[in-house]
Amino acid sequence: xxxxxxxxxxxxxxxxxxxxxxxxxxxxxxxxxxxxxxxxxxxxxxxxxxxxxxxxxxxxxxxxxxxxxxxxxxxxxxxxxxxxxxxxxxxxxxxxxxxxxxxxxxxxxxxxxxxxxxxxxxxxxxxxxxxxxxxxxxxxxxxxxxxxxxxxxxxxxxxxxxxxxxxxxxxxxxxxxxxxxxxxxxxxxxxxxxxxxxxxxxxxxxxxxxxxxxxxxxxxxxxxxxxxxxxxxxxxxxxxxxxxxxxxxxxxxxxxxxxxxxxxxxxxxxxxxxxxxxxxxxxxxxxxxxxxxxxxxxxxxxxxxxxxxxxxxxxxxxxxxxxxxxxxxxxxxxxxxxxxxxxxxxxxxxxxxxxxxxxxxxxxxxxxxxxxxxxxxxxxxxxxxxxxxxxxxxxxxxxxxxxxxxxxxxxxxxxxxxxxxxxxxxxxxxxxxxxxxxxxxxxx
Amino acid sequence: xxxxxxxxxxxxxxxxxxxxxxxxxxxxxxxxxxxxxxxxxxxxxxxxxxxxxxxxxxxxxxxxxxxxxxxxxxxxxxxxxxxxxxxxxxxxxxxxxxxxxxxxxxxxxxxxxxxxxxxxxxxxxxxxxxxxxxxxxxxxxxxxxxxxxxxxxxxxxxxxxxxxxxxxxxxxxxxxxxxxxxxxxxxxxxxxxxxxxxxxxxxxxxxxxxxxxxxxxxxxxxxxxxxxxxxxxxxxxxxxxxxxxxxxxxxxxxxxxxxxxxxxxxxxxxxxxxxxxxxxxxxxxxxxxxxxxxxxxxxxxxxxxxxxxxxxxxxxxxxxxxxxxxxxxxxxxxxxxxxxxxxxxxxxxxxxxxxxxxxxxxxxxxxxxxxxxxxxxxxxxxxxxxxxxxxxxxxxxxxxxxxxxxxxxxxxxxxxxxxxxxxxxxxxxxxxxxxxxxxxxxxx
Numbered sequence: 018x019x020x021x022x023x024x025x026x027x028x029x030x031x032x033x034x035x036x037x038x039x040x041x042x043x044x045x046x047x048x049x050x051x052x053x054x055x056x057x058x059x060x061x062x063x064x065x066x067x068x069x070x071x072x073x074x075x076x077x078x079x080x081x082x083x084x085x086x087x088x089x090x091x092x093x094x095x096x097x098x099x100x101x102x103x104x105x106x107x108x109x110x111x112x113x114x115x116x117x118x119x120x121x122x123x124x125x126x127x128x129x130x131x132x133x134x135x136x137x138x139x140x141x142x143x144x145x146x147x148x149x150x151x152x153x154x155x156x157x158x159x160x161x162x163x164x165x166x167x168x169x170x171x172x173x174x175x176x177x178x179x180x181x182x183x184x185x186x187x188x189x190x191x192x193x194x195x196x197x198x199x200x201x202x203x204x205x206x207x208x209x210x211x212x213x214x215x216x217x218x219x220x221x222x223x224x225x226x227x228x229x230x231x232x233x234x235x236x237x238x239x240x241x242x243x244x245x246x247x248x249x250x251x252x253x254x255x256x257x258x259x260x261x262x263x264x265x266x267x268x269x270x271x272x273x274x275x276x277x278x279x280x281x282x283x284x285x286x287x288x289x290x291x292x293x294x295x296x297x298x299x300x301x302x303x304x305x306x307x308x309x310x311x312x313x314x315x316x317x318x319x320x321x322x323x324x325x326x327x328x329x330x331x332x333x334x335x336x337x338x339x340x341x342x343x344x345x346x347x348x349x350x351x352x353x354x355x356x357x358x359x360x361x362x363x364x365x366x367x368x369x370x371x372x373x374x375x376x377x378x379x380x381x382x383x384x385x386x387x388x389x390x391x392x393x394x395x396x397x398x399x400x401x402x403x404x405x406x407x408x409x410x411x412x413x414x415x416x417x418x419x420x421x422x423x424x425x426x427x428x429x430x431x432x433x434x435x436x437x438x439x440x441x442x443x444x445x446x447x448x449x450x451x452x453x454x455x456x457x458x459x460x461x
Numbered sequence: 462x463x464x465x466x467x468x469x470x471x472x473x474x475x476x477x478x479x480x481x482x483x484x485x486x487x488x489x490x491x492x493x494x495x496x497x498x499x500x501x502x503x504x505x506x507x508x509x510x511x512x513x514x515x516x517x518x519x520x521x522x523x524x525x526x527x528x529x530x531x532x533x534x535x536x537x538x539x540x541x542x543x544x545x546x547x548x549x550x551x552x553x554x555x556x557x558x559x560x561x562x563x564x565x566x567x568x569x570x571x572x573x574x575x576x577x578x579x580x581x582x583x584x585x586x587x588x589x590x591x592x593x594x595x596x597x598x599x600x601x602x603x604x605x606x607x608x609x610x611x612x613x614x615x616x617x618x619x620x621x622x623x624x625x626x627x628x629x630x631x632x633x634x635x636x637x638x639x640x641x642x643x644x645x646x647x648x649x650x651x652x653x654x655x656x657x658x659x660x661x662x663x664x665x666x667x668x669x670x671x672x673x674x675x676x677x678x679x680x681x682x683x684x685x686x687x688x689x690x691x692x693x694x695x696x697x698x699x700x701x702x703x704x705x706x707x708x709x710x711x712x713x714x715x716x717x718x719x720x721x722x723x724x725x726x727x728x729x730x731x732x733x734x735x736x737x738x739x740x741x742x743x744x745x746x747x748x749x750x751x752x753x754x755x756x757x758x759x760x761x762x763x764x765x766x767x768x769x770x771x772x773x774x775x776x777x778x779x780x781x782x783x784x785x786x787x788x789x790x791x792x793x794x795x796x797x798x799x800x801x802x803x804x805x806x807x808x809x810x811x812x813x814x815x816x817x818x819x820x821x822x823x824x825x826x827x828x829x830x831x832x833x834x835x836x837x838x839x840x841x842x843x844x845x846x847x848x849x850x851x852x853x854x855x856x857x858x859x860x861x862x863x864x865x866x867x868x869x870x871x872x873x874x875x876x877x878x879x880x881x882x883x884x885x886x887x888x889x890x891x892x893x894x895x896x897x898x899x900x901x902x903x904x905x
Contacts (some may be wrong), residue, residue, distance in 0.1 A: 019463040021624035023884040026616060026647040029657025032645065037680030043666060055690035087649050095680075133666060140660070141644075144619035145627060146898075174472055176784040179625030183589060186622075198586075201476065202469040205531050213473025218791035221799040222487060222577060236481030239761035246803045248905060277806035309731075340620040346608045348661035355665040359690045458842070459483035461692060 021181050024080045024105065025088075027141040031087075035099040035134040042411070045351035047133040048368055049140070050125035051147055052346075057338030061433040062442065064158050064422060065118045065126045066189045067150030069412040071143050075107040078139065087305040107135055111403035115372075115413070117154075117192055117422030118398060119429065121444045124371045124386055126151070128399060133350060140345050148343045149182065153189035156310075158426060159167070160328055161194035162434050168196035168325040170212045171203075172305055173333025186333040192418050194426065196325070207415055212327075213240075214275045214303065220247040234269050242273045242303060245429035247289070250276060254288040258295030273301035273324070281306065289322040296343060303327060303374035310436055356457045365450055366457045371398040371408045380430045387447030465625050466550065468524045469532075471585040476532075479578040480542040489795035491577040492812055493584070494569035495591055495788075503784030505877040506886065508602050508866060509562045509570045510633045511594030513856040515587050516847060519551040522583065551579055553644045555847035558815075559857070561598075561636055561866030563707055564841060565872065565888045568815045568830055570595070572843060577794060584789050593626065597633035600754075600779040604772055605638035606878050607758040612640035612769040614656045615647075616749055617777025630777040636862050638870065640769070651859055656771075657684075658719045658747065664691040671700045675707070682713045686747060689732070692721045698732040702739030717745035717768070726765035727752065733766040747771060753780070754880055800901045809894055810901045815842040824874045831891030 020026060038044065053063060080088075080102040088094055088102070109131025120126055127147060129136050139283055160169055171190045177183035187203035197210035206213040215233050223229035226248060234241045241264075245253035257271060264271065274292070276284050281304045292300050301324035304316065309331035330336060346364045347355050356366040365386070372385045372395035385393065402409055413421075432439035464470060470701060482488065488546055497507060524532075524546040532538055532546070553575025571591060573580050604613055606850055615634045621627035632645035641654035648655040652876075659677050667673035669693060678685045689697035701715060708715065718736070720728050725748045736744050745768035748760065753775035760767055790808045791799050800810040809830065818827045818841035831837065857865075876883035 018467075019630055020646055020650065021464070023646050025649060026618070026624055026642040027645055028616070029645050029648075029655045030643065030659055033657055033681050033684070034659055034663045034677075037663070037676050038666070040680050041676050047662075047666065049662070081483040084649075091648075091655075093655075116822065137660075137662060140662075141618050142624075145621060146483045148620050172472070174470070174585050175789075176592050176787070177589060178593045178778070178783075178901070179589065179629055180470055180586075181623030181625050182593075183470065184464055184623075184839065199474065201471055201473050202464055202467050203526075204466065204473075204535075205469060211473045211535075211537075213477055214582075215474055215478055217801045218491075218493070218581060218584075219478045221483070221791045221801060222491065222794040224797070232481050232485050233478075235485050237477050240477070248802045277803065278806050330784045334622070334778075336783050339778040339780050339783040340623075343620070345619075347665045350666040353668070357661045357665060359661065359691045359721065364604050397570035437878075443869065 022074070022077060023084065024078055025084050027138060031138045031140055032094065032098065034137050035101070038134045038137065039097050039101055040095070042415050044132045044134060046130055047136040047347060048349035049129045049136050050148055050348050050369065051127040051346050052125045052144065052344060053122050054342040054344055054362070055122050057209065057341065058339050059438065060155055061439055062121060062155070062429065063151055063341070064154040064193055064425070065114045065120055065151055066116050066154035066192055067147040068113050068116045068127070068230070070146045070150070071127065071360060072111065072183070072408060072412060074142055074146065075111065075139060075403065076406065078105065078107045080105055101134065101251050106406060107131065107139065108406040109135055110401065110405065112399045113402050114398045115400070116418045116423055117425060119381070120398070121366060121384060121442050123444060123446070124384060125369050128368065144343060144345050145297065148341050150185050150189040152335045152338065152341050153186045153332065154193045156338070157190035157193040157195055159310040159436060160313055160332065162350045162426065163310055163317060163436060164326065165317045167317065167323070170325065170327045171198035171200065171332065172327040172329040174200045176330040177333040182333065188415065191330055192415065193422050194419065199262050209415070213242045214242040217244065217247045220244060226253055227260060230257060231263070232258055234271070235267070238269045241269060241271045242275055243271065244275045244277060246276055246278045250284045251291060253289050254291040257394065258291060258297060261296060271297055271300050273303055275303045275305060277306040281323065282316055282319050285321045285323045301325065305329070314436060324398045354453055355456050356454060365446065365454055365461070367450070367453050369450065372396060373398055375428070379428060381428050383443035383445060385445045385447050386450060388453055391447055392448040433435055466521060467528065467653065468522055468638060469528050470689040471582060475582045475584055475687070476538065476542065478581050480539055482578045483541050483545055483899060484539070486840070488576045488578060490574055491580040491791060492793035493573045493580050493789050494792050494813065495571040495587065496569045496788060497566050498786040498806070499566050501785065503781050503882065504599055505883055506563050506565060506599070506873065508597055508598040508637055509564055509592040509784070510556045510598035511562050512557050512560045512571070512846070514594070514629070515571065516555065516852060518586055518590065519583060519847065520850065520877055522549065522551045524549055527529045543900055545578065550850060551575065551583065552574060552850040554845065556843045557846050558802045558842045559844070559865055560862045561869060563869045565828060565840070565886050567888060567890070568828060569813050570845065588787060588789050590840070592785050594633040595787050596779045596782065597630045597776065598637045600635040601634035601639055601776050603754040603880060604757050604776065605740050606870065606897065607754055607761060607880060608770065609761045611761065614769065614771045615639055615642040615644065615776065616771040616773040618644045620774040620870055621777040626777065630726050631857065636859065637647065637866055638863065647790070653859070659688045661688065661691045661828055664688060664794070670697055674701060674704055676748045678708050678715070685713060685715045686702060686717045686719055687715065688719045688721060690720055694720060694723065694728045695731050695735060698735040702735060702741060705740060715741055715744050717747055719749060721750040725767065726760055726763055729765045730862065739879055745769065749773070751775070758880060783825055791829070798901050800898060800899055809890065809898055811894070811897050813894065818839060823872055825872050827887035827889060829889045829891050830894060832893045832897055835891055835893040864902065
């Protein structure tokens, strides 16, 4: 069993509500939209990600015979619901922002229009997929913006929250501009370039550090990146230099070294000098070790001679904002716009579109959120991607998504590119949407 | 394919190192230990969790033909490594702390003794599993400690980091004393009790709030918990009361209501009065909505009339500490103790045991971390669980693990039970271990 594909990966209330909807024959078209209520404290913008996984989930949704038998045994559900689940397929429409698109609070990034029980059942997993990848893509983009073009690599699997988090964090960070990942299965599943060096255990398993370098170089002659901080960083750099003649005789060149602890800028300067003086000026320095966008920016701004960076835990877990305040809300049922009015959680009703406007030099200027009937000039960000349960076209390959994200990041105004929080981006709620909200309020 | 069971769910360097080990015939017994370097800022203790998943992973480890073909096509690896992977099985020994055991920094919770390439290859996934579940179990325990015995329910799937995070967070929080989860598949996979109510969308899909309550009660007559904050909480509570005669005529009783927004204590008091005056004094109040252990404590200490709590995002993501500073380090290779000496990341070498000592009234007093040859009176926390790749016994069922955790939490001294950070628990490094570390340093 692959738990990540199971229709039972949902909250119990989705099933109990579906049962009630079926009993009342409330199977008319429901419109749910997914959006973020407000930005995390340390974010100027978000990057939409996870749509491909959502569409795959919807396209493959079904309940297996084993699952049906288990649901039946639980004695919680009516035969009507079980019968419905037996032939369940997703038959709805989906409109969405392309993955890699920059967006802001109150802007829907996904709309599902489907018979009410279907649209309800998929809520938990749709949120689970979009919340996580969007969160990671948005966090990773901050590192990309301050890295000055230096390659960033995802090293985060070990502290990601389980298997799927490790895999999807590799995908989401690559999408936002990372150069690759260390996670082998992410390479296989998503075609992401793989990077890797060696661990401290490799050095420790040898009685002599130099011998460990030699053995690694022989085993990976095309990828000799040596980890030099197990005992004494500069001493190890000198050992690398001392090995060069022997390796050269075997036709092996040292591609680089990795620093993983201590004052990375200071070590990088000292190691750079040792490598340069030892004839290894072509050898690159890769830095890792609890890096995040702030430490990255400091290292880049201080001209630390580091050529690439591995970023792990902080990015994979979005450590300063490990969730988004995202919501998947019913905006219309059977043609009637609806609105949640809970304190602090009021939503805008109805089907919406987001129009984006640019400055003359091509930077984001403002967005307008309006009803989908209020056609405007400008770039509509939500586009149809699924009709009656069928994909309109194959999801764009990840390379194309990554180029789209790069274009989007290039269009960010300076005030949103910094790590510090600038004035909020101008998102306007149209008069038409405000009127609709008032009309809904009057009807309640 | 189930990605969470794949042997390729590992970091690239585990494979490149394995190749080098094989080339050098470094296949002697390696001893790796997993421990946490230091506690997160807001934790007084940690709760070990995830061992069952680690043992299942090790017991089932193998590389499929498709994976071998893909590795071969990547042209990164030698035929020697591919040949080795073709018949790879985990043949090592594992010693570990029982799940649910409280532990502290520098105390290994897991030791793997296996041929070096095997013990290396499993590093990434073993860390991934133990880091996450231990982090969640430790976070959840804080809520359990302040909840005053009131039931806590996991509502976190939608903002968990992917599928496995949702499932394993349900498991880890139940292990630490939560009463159950909303995640249906976690109920199926781990036998965790399921809880669920209704969503705002259910109310919104009806033109009348009262009608939504009536329909839900008819569909779930044994589980009538009504969400009353969609529009106006107290008004909805009065609608619930007004429905009682009609429901009673149908033999249905209202089990409770759920509050999800606003000032929960204030709403709970008002709603309690409305329910009591309406003859619904048996009806319970469930509260949810961005709860964490601090808000829980405030509600409990202020005697808010809330009977149970649903906790979601903060627990599932361990929002104030979304990772642990855990490490999986080579402590011995081929009989030689080893030690990493990187700045700020120095480890204690060799195979270790943790002995725990109690006060006269049965509370934790101090632990001693020592070498495994330094036998002492007291309770050794690491016990054999796998020999030569075979489980010594089936993992204890989750109910037993949960009772063990409850016993452990009951043994916490008052200074560690509070949400605030008290003086650190007394963990002593034995003279024998200190001597070993010095001997290793001299040999370097």
